[in-house]
Each structure stands twice: as C-alpha cells, then as structure tokens.
Amino acid sequence: MKTSKLVALCCLLMAMGTGPAFAEDATFDITVMTPETAIKVARVALETCRGKGYQVAVVVVDRMGVPQAMVRDRYAGAHTPDTAFRKAWTAVSFREDTLALAEMSGPGAAMSGARDITNALMLGGGVPVEAGGSTLGGVGVSGAPGGDLDAECALAGIDAVRADLEF
Numbered sequence: 001m002k003t004s005k006l007v008a009l010c011c012l013l014m015a016m017g018t019g020p021a022f023a024e025d026a027t028f029d030i031t032v033m034t035p036e037t038a039i040k041v042a043r044v045a046l047e048t049c050r051g052k053g054y055q056v057a058v059v060v061v062d063r064m065g066v067p068q069a070m071v072r073d074r075y076a077g078a079h080t081p082d083t084a085f086r087k088a089w090t091a092v093s094f095r096e097d098t099l100a101l102a103e104m105s106g107p108g109a110a111m112s113g114a115r116d117i118t119n120a121l122m123l124g125g126g127v128p129v130e131a132g133g134s135t136l137g138g139v140g141v142s143g144a145p146g147g148d149l150d151a152e153c154a155l156a157g158i159d160a161v162r163a164d165l166e167f
Contacts, residue, residue: 030063033129033136037161038068041129045141045157046071049149056143056153059084060129063137065092065119073143080142087126087150088140089119095135098126099151125150129158131165 033041038060049056050073057072057080065088072081087098094101094114102122105111115122124147129137139157141150 031132031134031136032062033060033068033161033165035068037164038062038137040161041139041157042069042071043157044160045139045153046073048156049073049141049144049153052144052149052153054144054149054153056141056150057081057084058153058157059088059140060157061085061088061092061138061140063092063135065089065138068137076143083121083123083142084125084140086119086121086140087123087142088138089126090121090138091126091128091140092135092138093120095128097124097128097151098122098140099124099147101126102147123147125154127151127154127158129165131162136165 041060042058045058046056055073055075057070057076059067059081060069062068067085070081090098090101102124105114105122114120125142126138126140128135129139139154141154144150144153
C-alpha cells in the first residue's frame with residue numbers, strides 16, 4: 001500500500017513538472033537588429049542633427065547593451081562617443097527614455113541611486129528601440145545643445161526603420 005501511494009505521488013509530481021507553466025527550457029530565442037538596421041538608425045539620427053546644425057555622435061546598442069554602430073560628426077566633441085554610448089546603454093538597460101529617467105532619478109527621488117550604476121547616464125538623448133513588445137536595442141545621441149534635442153535625433157533614426165522592425 002505504501003509503495004502504491006509513493007508511486008502515485010511521484011507520478012503526480014512528475015506530471016506537475018512537465019506542464020507548460022512549469023517548463024524551463026535550456027535556451028531561448030531573441031530578436032536583434034541587423035548591423036545594417038543599426039547603421040541606418042545611426043546615419044539618420046546623425047543627418048537629422050546635422051540638418052539642425054548640431055555636431056553629434058550616435059551610438060546604437062543591441063538589446064544587451066553591446067555597441068552595433070557608432071558615428072561621430074567631424075566637429076563633435078571628443079566626449080560625445082562615450083556619452084552617446086552611455087545614453088544608449090542606459091536606455092536599453094532600464095528600457096526607458098533617458099529624459100524620463102533623468103526626471104525619475106533626480107536628487108531625493110526614489111530612483112536617485114540609479115545614477116551610481118556604472119555606465120548609467122541619466123541625461124536626455126537615449127531612447128530604447130522597441131518593436132512587437134520587445135526591446136531590440138537603444139540609441140544614444142550626444143552633442144546637441146540639450147538632451148531633448150539629442151532625443152529628437154534619436155527618435156528620427158528609429159522612425160526611419162520602424163516599419164522594418166514591426167513584427
């Protein structure tokens with residue numbers, strides 16, 4: 001009798017572990033932008049800023065924060081590539097526009113400690129690239145005379161590929 005209860009209990013536990021709600025796969029699939037898409041985002045963002053008279057650097061990172069494309073206009077400051085990377089990294093890492101993060105992480109705010117995270121840069125100009133409910137990457141722009149203007153150029157780059165990214 002004890003053996004049959006033990007067998008029944010084992011069968012029940014095994015059945016519970018095999019259902020889709022309990023399954024854990026050893027791998028998973030992700031969607032990332034192609035290098036060509038990242039380059040197009042960077043090029044359009046740069047051209048948009050250049051058309052407004054701003055000399056900027058643009059960095060596009062993948063969903064893990066690894067750079068896929070970087071371009072710096074000829075007169076953009078030496079600091080702009082690193083600043084653009086950190087804005088893009090922050091946008092993808094927090095899955096939030098860095099203009100919003102700047103407000104949410106100000107002095108005394110609940111998120112103020114986020115400013116101490118290595119590479120995090122809470123300045124406008126970093127925008128996540130999203131499609132189909134997923135974050136695919138981030139764009140950072142640095143060099144315009146304000147983070148809101150950097151963000152406008154980043155958004156123009158994303159808009160240039162939005163139709164290609166929808167899935």
